Structure formats: structure tokens, C-alpha cells
Amino acid sequence: MATLGINEAFGRYGAKLHNAQWSVSAWTPDGSLVVSLWEHHHRPSAKGTMEFAAKASRWSGPGNAEFRRNISKAFETSADVRLVIVRTTEKERVEAGEDGSTIPKDFFLREDLVGRVIEWDGENYAFRFIRS
Numbered sequence: 001m002a003t004l005g006i007n008e009a010f011g012r013y014g015a016k017l018h019n020a021q022w023s024v025s026a027w028t029p030d031g032s033l034v035v036s037l038w039e040h041h042h043r044p045s046a047k048g049t050m051e052f053a054a055k056a057s058r059w060s061g062p063g064n065a066e067f068r069r070n071i072s073k074a075f076e077t078s079a080d081v082r083l084v085i086v087r088t089t090e091k092e093r094v095e096a097g098e099d100g101s102t103i104p105k106d107f108f109l110r111e112d113l114v115g116r117v118i119e120w121d122g123e124n125y126a127f128r129f130i131r132s
Contacts, residue, residue: 006107038052050130072120074116
């Protein structure tokens with residue numbers, strides 16, 4: 001996994017962020033959703049899969065509203081989801097809901113994975129990825 005900036009990471013999938021300061025999800029021209037997910041939100045999952053889960057209320061702002069709209073649509077339509085993993089050493093700041101744009105982080109592509117939103121109730125979300 002090579003480290004990239006967020007715009008470059010999303011661009012590799014053909015997605016353009018609405019606002020690089022707060023967007024964490026964007027659609028590709030082919031209808032896939034690209035999401036950036038915190039590495040520490042990875043949860044144990046079945047062999048051959050990679051899952052991430054968290055609560056949408058953990059943070060707020062326009063990026064959160066956009067994320068909620070996008071994962072709701074992806075969940076309802078069973079859209080493919082592409083993954084950008086976000087890694088930081090300052091997990092406590094993330095979990096406290098601080099502005100993510102101020103937290104030092106690295107972005108990594110997982111172009112070998114394609115996923116789906118497998119849980120979404122307006123608050124709790126989960127994504128499952130498998131090798132494409």
C-alpha cells in the first residue's frame with residue numbers, strides 16, 4: 001500500500017471529492033462509492049473479508065452529512081464500494097470527534113478490494129470488502 005494525499009487516492013478510483021477539507025466519500029462515474037475509513041475501525045471478520053464499522057455520530061459537519069447520504073444510497077442500491085484506508089497515530093483525537101482535517105494521517109489504496117455497505121441504520125454502519 002502506497003501512501004497518498006486524499007485527492008490523489010480518490011482520483012485513482014476516478015472519484016472527485018466535493019471538498020478535500022471535509023469530504024470522506026465520493027461517487028465514481030461508474031456508480032461506485034469511494035470511502036475513506038479509519039484503519040482502527042477495522043473489525044474481526046470472516047476469512048477472506050475485511051470489515052470496518054463505526055457510528056456516524058462520532059463526528060459532525062458537512063462531511064458527515066455527505067457521508068450519511070452517500071452510504072444510505074450505497075446501502076439501498078447495493079452499490080460497489082472502493083476503499084481508501086486512513087491511518088493515524090492519534091486515534092484518541094479521531095474518536096473524540098475532532099476535525100479530521102487537522103489530524104496527521106496517511107491514505108492508502110486497497111484497489112484489490114471491492115465492498116458493500118452491509119449495515120446502515122442511520123447511525124451504525126459497516127462495510128465488508130473482498131478481493132475483486
